[in-house]
Amino acid sequence: MEKFETLTGIAAPLPLINVDTDMIIPKQFLKTIKRSGLGVNLFDEMRYADDGSEIPEFVLNRPQYREAQILVAGDNFGCGSSREHAPWALLDFGIRCVIAPSYADIFYNNCFKNGILPIVLPQEQVDVLMKDAEKGANARMTIDLDAQTVTSSDGEVFSFDVDPFRKHCLMNGLDDIGLTMEKSASIDAFEAKAQSERPWV
Amino acid sequence: MTARTLYDKIWDAHLAHEAEDGTCLLYIDRHLVHEVTSPQAFEGLRMTGRTVRAPDKTIAVPDHNVPTTWDREKGIDNEESRIQVEALDKNAKDFGIHYYPVNDIRQGIVHIVGPEQGWTLPGMTVVCGDSHTATHGAFGALAHGIGTSEVEHVLATQTLIQKKSKNMRVEITGQLRPGVTAKDITLSVIGKTGTAGGTGYVIEYCGEAIRSLSMEGRMTVCNMAIEGGARAGLIAPDETTFEYVQGRPHAPKGAQWEAALAWWKTLHSDDDAQWDKVVTIRGEDIAPVVTWGTSPEDVLPITDVVPDPASFEGGKVEAAKRSLDYMGLTPGTKLADVEIDTVFIGSCTNGRIEDLRAAAEIVKGKKIKDGLRAMVVPGSGLVRLQAEEEGLADIFKDAGFEWRLAGCSMCLAMNPDQLSPGERCAATSNRNFEGRQGRGGRTHLMSPAMAAAAAVTGRLTDVREMM
Numbered sequence: 208m209e210k211f212e213t214l215t216g217i218a219a220p221l222p223l224i225n226v227d228t229d230m231i232i233p234k235q236f237l238k239t240i241k242r243s244g245l246g247v248n249l250f251d252e253m254r255y256a257d258d259g260s261e262i263p264e265f266v267l268n269r270p271q272y273r274e275a276q277i278l279v280a281g282d283n284f285g286c287g288s289s290r291e292h293a294p295w296a297l298l299d300f301g302i303r304c305v306i307a308p309s310y311a312d313i314f315y316n317n318c319f320k321n322g323i324l325p326i327v328l329p330q331e332q333v334d335v336l337m338k339d340a341e342k343g344a345n346a347r348m349t350i351d352l353d354a355q356t357v358t359s360s361d362g363e364v365f366s367f368d369v370d371p372f373r374k375h376c377l378m379n380g381l382d383d384i385g386l387t388m389e390k391s392a393s394i395d396a397f398e399a400k401a402q403s404e405r406p407w408v
Numbered sequence: 409m410t411a412r413t414l415y416d417k418i419w420d421a422h423l424a425h426e427a428e429d430g431t432c433l434l435y436i437d438r439h440l441v442h443e444v445t446s447p448q449a450f451e452g453l454r455m456t457g458r459t460v461r462a463p464d465k466t467i468a469v470p471d472h473n474v475p476t477t478w479d480r481e482k483g484i485d486n487e488e489s490r491i492q493v494e495a496l497d498k499n500a501k502d503f504g505i506h507y508y509p510v511n512d513i514r515q516g517i518v519h520i521v522g523p524e525q526g527w528t529l530p531g532m533t534v535v536c537g538d539s540h541t542a543t544h545g546a547f548g549a550l551a552h553g554i555g556t557s558e559v560e561h562v563l564a565t566q567t568l569i570q571k572k573s574k575n576m577r578v579e580i581t582g583q584l585r586p587g588v589t590a591k592d593i594t595l596s597v598i599g600k601t602g603t604a605g606g607t608g609y610v611i612e613y614c615g616e617a618i619r620s621l622s623m624e625g626r627m628t629v630c631n632m633a634i635e636g637g638a639r640a641g642l643i644a645p646d647e648t649t650f651e652y653v654q655g656r657p658h659a660p661k662g663a664q665w666e667a668a669l670a671w672w673k674t675l676h677s678d679d680d681a682q683w684d685k686v687v688t689i690r691g692e693d694i695a696p697v698v699t700w701g702t703s704p705e706d707v708l709p710i711t712d713v714v715p716d717p718a719s720f721e722g723g724k725v726e727a728a729k730r731s732l733d734y735m736g737l738t739p740g741t742k743l744a745d746v747e748i749d750t751v752f753i754g755s756c757t758n759g760r761i762e763d764l765r766a767a768a769e770i771v772k773g774k775k776i777k778d779g780l781r782a783m784v785v786p787g788s789g790l791v792r793l794q795a796e797e798e799g800l801a802d803i804f805k806d807a808g809f810e811w812r813l814a815g816c817s818m819c820l821a822m823n824p825d826q827l828s829p830g831e832r833c834a835a836t837s838n839r840n841f842e843g844r845q846g847r848g849g850r851t852h853l854m855s856p857a858m859a860a861a862a863a864v865t866g867r868l869t870d871v872r873e874m875m
Contacts, residue, residue, distance in 0.1 A: 223730075224723035225603055225703050229841040234822045238473065238488035240447035240495050242556075252843045257829070281723050283604040286637065287841060288820075289539040289553035290445065309604055312639050313539060313553050320557035370571070372431045383557070384458070387565045390425050390433060394567055397424035397435050405421075407660035407668045408437050408465075408532065 209322040210380035214303050215349040216276030219266045220340035226280055227287035228314060232296040245292055246299030267300070271343035277350070279333065279340045280307040284325075285314025294321045304350050306357065308333050319373045320383065324352060326367045335359065352378055411678035413575045414644050415610045418550040418675070422533045424567055433567040437532040438549075440518045441468035441505070441559070443496040444822070445537030449560035450499040459503070461566040466505040467527055470496050471517045472822045474510050476785050476812035481511065489823065503563075516788025516814040519543040519756040523627065524788055526656025530645035530672040535562055540756045540838065542633040546626035547653070548645035548675050550610070553634060573639045574684035576609035577677075580617035582691040587872040589696075589766065590625035591758060591836070591855035593617065594632040596694045599707030601687060606638030609685060612677060613643050617691035623652040624762040631757045632838055635704040644676040698743055698868050699840045699853040701731035706840070710858070710870045714741045734842055735850050736830065743868050746852070750833040751782040751863040752845070753856055754812075755819040758836035759787025761794050763856040767836075768800040770860035770874055776808040777866030783810040783825070785817040809863070821846045834862035 236248045254265045261268045267275065278297070284307040285293060294317045297305070305318070306326045318325040328336070339346050339359045346360035352374060357365045376383065387394075401408065412420070425433040439462075446468070453459065460466055473489040474480065484490035493510065500507035508515045514525065519540055522528045528544045534551035535541060537559040544551035558568060578597055598605075611633050613626075621629065626643045633641025650669060653659045660668045695709035706728075708715070716739040717728035732739065737746065753759075753767050764784065776782045784804045786792035792814055795801050801811050818825040819837035827833055827849025836859050840851040852868060861869040 222723075222726075224727050227703075227839075227841045229820075229839070229844050233843055233847070234820050237444050237822065238486070238492055240451070240492060242448050252847055257847075283607070283637070286603055287539065287839060289537060289555055291448075291537075291555035291557060294555075309607060311604070311637060312607060313555060313634075317555035317557065320555060370431075371429050372427070372569075383569055384456075384561050384564050387433060387561065387567060387569065391565075393425040393433065394435070394565060398566070401422075401435065405531075405668070405671065407529070407664040 208380045208382065211303065211322055211324050211352055211377045213349065213351045214276060215347055217272060217274055217344050218277035218279050218336065218340040218346065218348045219272040219275035220337050221266055221278055221280045222337055224281035225283045225286055228285055228290050228293040229287055231285070231293040232290065237290055237292050242295050243299060245296035246301070249296040249300045274301065276301055277304045277306065277348055278302050279337050280305060282308045284310050286311035289313045291317045294318050294323050298323055306333060306336055319377060322377065322380065324350065324377060326350070326357060328357070328365055328367055332365050335363065411680040411682070413677040413681045414548060414612055414642055414675055415550065415575055418531055418533065419572060421531065430571065432570050432572065434533060434570045436535050436562050436566055436568060437465060438522070438527055438534040439466045439562050440522055440534065440536035440541065441466060442472055442518050442536070442538060443470040443492045444472045445556050446499065446559055447492060447495045448556050449563055450503065452560040453563060458564045460505060460563045463504045465566065466563065467522065468496055468500045468505055469508040469515055469518050469521050470510055472816045472820065474815040475823050476815045476817045476825060478813060480813060513789040513793065516791065517756045517759060517816055519631070520759060520787035520791065523547065524790060526653060526659035529653060529659065529668070530649060531675050535568065539634045540631050542641050543627050543631040543756055545630035545633065545641040546623060546643050547649055548642060550640055550642065552640040573610045574608055575682070576606060576611045576638065576685040577683045578611050578613050579615035579686070579688045580613065580691050581615045581688065582617060583620065584617055584691045584694060587696050587857065587875055588694050589855040589857060590621055590628040592694050592697050594629045595697050595699065595704070595707045595853060596689065597687070598632060598636045598704050599697065600689065601636055603635060603703055603705045604637045606633065606636040609638050611636070611638045611641045613641060618643060619646065622762060623648060624760045627760070628757055632704065635838060645672050696855065696858055696871055698858065700735065700737060700743060701728060702734055702840055702842050703727070703731070704838070704840060704853065706731060708743060710743055710868060712743055714739050714743065716740070744870060746868045747866055748832045748834045748852070748862055748868065749781065750827060750831055751780065751859050752818040752833055752835040752837065753783070753859050754785030754787065754817055755837035756787065757838045758856050759785060759791065761791050763836065764791070764795045764800050767856040767860035768803040770857050770871060771807040771864060772803050774807055774864050776863040780863060780866055782808060782863045783812055783818070785812040786814050788814045818845050820844060834859045834868065
């Protein structure tokens with residue numbers, strides 16, 4: 208997993224609530240057995256017309272947002288299906304950070320496993336950043352994970368919370384499985400105890 | 409000892425490690441696997457030289473991609489779908505996990521197969537790379553969906569890195585009125601709490617109306633806990649649960665059954681347990697409902713009208729406008745006047761035998777509306793067989809329904825069962841998102857009986873008029 212320390216980039220505004228993972232990556236693209244290559248189909252049904260041509264008004268099709276690395280969105284972002292293809296598609300497009308008032312649980316977890324930072328801020332602060340993002344390519348935001356801050360293009364600084372363990376993993380690009388395997392003695396001990404207490408499992 | 413909720417008890421019984429910062433390793437008793445969210449996880453194991461730690465606790469079945477047509481023995485036409493199913497065939501074999509391939513009569517939707525085969529038991533932790541894993545909470549098991557990275561983590565370590573959720577109690581008091589089902593309960597709860605109302609919580613459903621439900625009804629309720637944003641939904645096990653589990657192929661037997669039963673009987677929230685959030689709904693206040701928009705929280709009684717977006721607040725005003733535009737509906741239209749093109753009965757929410765019985769009771773001796781497309785997709789091969797033995801299949805076929813083989817089918821339309829742009833569907837599935845059942849398709853969620861009624865009249869229909 209790629210490390211996440213600081214990021215300065217273009218933020219794309221997506222002022223919708225309840226953006227679900229079917230919107231982020233529709234099911235016809237879940238047939239892959241790879242993690243890569245999904246960026247071209249990110250937000251496919253909002254981004255392309257029936258004939259496959261781009262819908263020019265969609266934010267990621269507008270020239271100033273084609274290189275966006277940050278997405279600013281509404282409440283309950285990433286609800287619905289558990290498909291990790293959603294963060295894979297965001298990442299493959301180039302999005303490394305999402306800013307929203309809230310996220311669905313599974314999507315939120317999935318982001319951290321893929322080097323994407325999902326930032327939670329109060330609605331009124333997201334509103335300010337949404338307006339900032341609407342300024343286009345000249346408005347670059349800066350995310351500093353170590354300091355836990357978002358700085359708008361006007362220099363306004365917002366602090367966010369993040370779980371210390373997840374922050375540590377993200378900043379160091381750590382593989383969860385490797386970390387857990389270091390605790391295999393605890394797992395072995397638990398398994399032995401559970402086997403005697405609940406042998407039917 | 410401090411009073412604990414059911415969730416607290418299951419959590420405590422599965423805590424394999426707790427770090428100083430509160431990060432926990434939760435041991436996983438059952439890992440269910442399907443073809444869509446697992447290939448990258450198995451590939452990860454191969455690349456790192458890791459193995460499956462507990463293959464005997466890992467159960468795989470292909471369901472999302474499989475055709476439901478009767479000629480599926482000849483193979484899958486879509487190359488990508490075929491590759492994905494073949495990858496699961498190979499992974500199951502290479503890693504030695506339990507497997508129900510496409511041609512096995514026990515194949516079906518993973519959340520129907522697990523309980524049916526007795527893999528899901530009270531007090532377990534159950535995960536799957538699928539958000540509707542919440543279904544298994546009906547047994548008093550802590551069950552939730554995970555992403556593919558976590559699938560790989562569970563395969564390799566049989567644990568998950570977790571932080572504990574908060575406790576939420578949803579109580580449905582009293583009794584349901586005639587024509588009201590478990591689906592109406594679960595949709596009504598989401599209608600009240602919203603799709604993010606459960607975010608950060610594990611829900612325990614309780615109350616007389618929940619206790620009165622069969623196991624299949626309870627599975628329908630818990631299945632959609634995720635649609636309310638919760639990590640999991642739970643119902644404390646009781647005699648209904650034990651009776652359902654006993655005798656299933658992988659349920660404990662003999663002395664182990666007795667030992668299991670003794671523990672299962674302790675699995676309930678203590679009377680003075682603390683709740684972070686409580687929602688109470690009177691069973692008598694729940695009506696047969698349908699969804700009108702593109703979020704599962706867009707729920708109204710069938711007797712109501714399409715709402716005016718201006719009646720909402722905040723971001724929901726724009727969301728409702730967008731929904732109505734997508735759904736092709738005008739505020740003020742009676743829901744019962746909305747004409748449909750298609751009916752889909754099936755899915756992990758409502759693809760069990762009792763669902764099919766409820767739908768068959770409505771269509772028995774009747775015909776579906778001229779020009780309508782209607783299909784029944786049983787949740788597993790065994791559900792299909794039973795429905796055929798009970799004569800339900802003939803009732804559906806005589807009425808004009810297509811009778812299919814088991815799979816996820818038009819719930820998410822990964823196989824050829826899809827809606828066309830603008831096609832309007834009465835569906836017993838769980839999501840009415842834009843494009844969910846096919847690009848441009850319009851989904852109204854409802855109970856099997858309500859979907860059956862809609863098939864007969866060709867419009868959204870109050871099933872109570874046909875009872």
